[in-house]
Amino acid sequence: MTTPLKIGARTEGDSAVLSLTGEVDVANAAQVRDAALKLVEGGPKHLVVDLGGTDYMDSTGLGMLVGLLKRLKEHGGDVVIAAAQPRVKRLFDITGLAQVFRIYDDVSAALKEARA
Amino acid sequence: MRTKTPEQVEIRIPRRAEFVRVARMAACAVASQLDFTYDIIKDVELAVGEACANAVEHVADESCDEVIIRFTIGDDSLTMEVVDRGQGFDPERAGEAAAGDDWDEPGGLGLLVIRELMDEMHIDCDPSTGTCVRMVKYRAEQ
Numbered sequence: 722m723t724t725p726l727k728i729g730a731r732t733e734g735d736s737a738v739l740s741l742t743g744e745v746d747v748a749n750a751a752q753v754r755d756a757a758l759k760l761v762e763g764g765p766k767h768l769v770v771d772l773g774g775t776d777y778m779d780s781t782g783l784g785m786l787v788g789l790l791k792r793l794k795e796h797g798g799d800v801v802i803a804a805a806q807p808r809v810k811r812l813f814d815i816t817g818l819a820q821v822f823r824i825y826d827d828v829s830a831a832l833k834e835a836r837a
Numbered sequence: 838m839r840t841k842t843p844e845q846v847e848i849r850i851p852r853r854a855e856f857v858r859v860a861r862m863a864a865c866a867v868a869s870q871l872d873f874t875y876d877i878i879k880d881v882e883l884a885v886g887e888a889c890a891n892a893v894e895h896v897a898d899e900s901c902d903e904v905i906i907r908f909t910i911g912d913d914s915l916t917m918e919v920v921d922r923g924q925g926f927d928p929e930r931a932g933e934a935a936a937g938d939d940w941d942e943p944g945g946l947g948l949l950v951i952r953e954l955m956d957e958m959h960i961d962c963d964p965s966t967g968t969c970v971r972m973v974k975y976r977a978e979q
Contacts, residue, residue, distance in 0.1 A: 723858045747890040748854040779886050780946035781894070808879060815953040816946055 724776060728753060730760045736835050737765035738828060742774030745782035754785045758792075766798030767835040771828050773804030778812060790822065799823070803831035846908040850889070852901060852921065857889040860906045864917065867908040871915055871976060880954040881915065881974055887947035888919035888970040895923075901967070914956075914975045922967035 726749050729740035737760045745753055761768055770786065772778070790800040802824040805813065813819040825831040848863050850856040864885035868878040885906060892904045901923040909916040951958050957973035 723862065744858075746854075746886065747857055747893060777883075779883065779890060780950050781890055783946055808876075812883075812950065816949055 726752070727774075728756045729771075730756060732760070732765050733832060735765050736767040736769060736832055737761055738769045738771055738832070740771040740774065744777040745775055745785075746777065746779045747781040750781045750785040753782070754789065757789050761793065761798070766793065766796065768793060768798065768800045769803050769828060769831045769835055770800060771803045771831075772806065772809055773828075775809055776806060778809045780812075780816070783812060783816060783818060787818070787821070799835060801825060801831045801835050803828045841912070843912075844910045846910075848906050849903050850906070852893055852904050854890070854893050856904075857886055857893060860889045860904070860919075861886045863906065864908070867910065868915060868974075870910060873915075873974070873976070877974065881917070884951045884954050884972050884974075885917055885919065887950050888917070888972065891947050891970065892919060892921040892923070892968070913977075914973050917972045917974075919970045919972075920967060 724743040726741065726743035726745060729738075729742070731738050731740075739753075739757050739760060741753060757768060757770075768789065770789075786800060786802075793800055800822065802813070802822050804827050805824060810819075810824070813822065813824065823831075823834060825834060846863070846867050848860065850859050861882045864882045865878055868881040873881070889904055889906065901921050903921075905918075905920040907918040907920070909918075948958075948960075951970070951972060955972040956975050957971075959971045961969045961971070
């Protein structure tokens with residue numbers, strides 16, 4: 722069975738945390754992108770994407786994250802990845818995106834490093 | 838070693854993103870008929886999802902309104918074909934794009950994922966008949 726996506730959002734100082742629970746794929750990647758852009762609009766420069774609850778992601782989801790990274794970097798910010806499950810982490814590895822994103826084991830470590 | 842006529846399962850989905858999950862669920866169900874591990878079944882699911890997403894996202898021809906997913910269960914392998922009637926894309930260019938910095942290139946990341954997860958991948962693009970992404974996963978690692 723597929724798991725419907727739930728999107729959580731919060732801010733902590735100049736960082737924002739986008740928590741994704743469920744699947745991120747071609748059907749909902751645009752929804753995630755819009756939620757992320759709304760979260761950082763005029764505010765936080767750094768975005769932590771919490772993938773702890775994401776059990777499936779496809780390349781459309783990855784491409785969306787790359788788009789967010791490009792956009793935030795243009796404004797002096799960053800996108801960092803937290804708590805990716807093994808199968809999702811593997812997707813970053815096989816596409817080479819593990820070398821593009823900073824990836825952390827948990828959200829607190831990602832928040833700390835996002836500000837560094 | 839048993840030898841029998843390959844069994845086939847074929848489904849057709851509307852060429853819309855929300856139906857890619859139907860194809861993925863079918864891929865899991867079919868792959869479960871073989872003695873694949875859970876991880877391989879999930880790889881098959883992702884590969885079929887990527888091929889369907891390419892068909893949904895990167896076919897400019899609006900008259901192409903469905904995607905066909907065909908599974909063939911052989912003695913030692915599962916073959917998956919994802920077929921659309923669009924004009925397709927240049928598979929070599931897409932593969933190269935994924936290896937570079939242009940992550941937004943149509944189909945690039947998805948094809949890279951399929952290549953990594955499956956044992957074989959072939960793409961046939963013909964403007965008159967459409968595009969077929971053919972993927973093979975063997976029962977045992979080759």
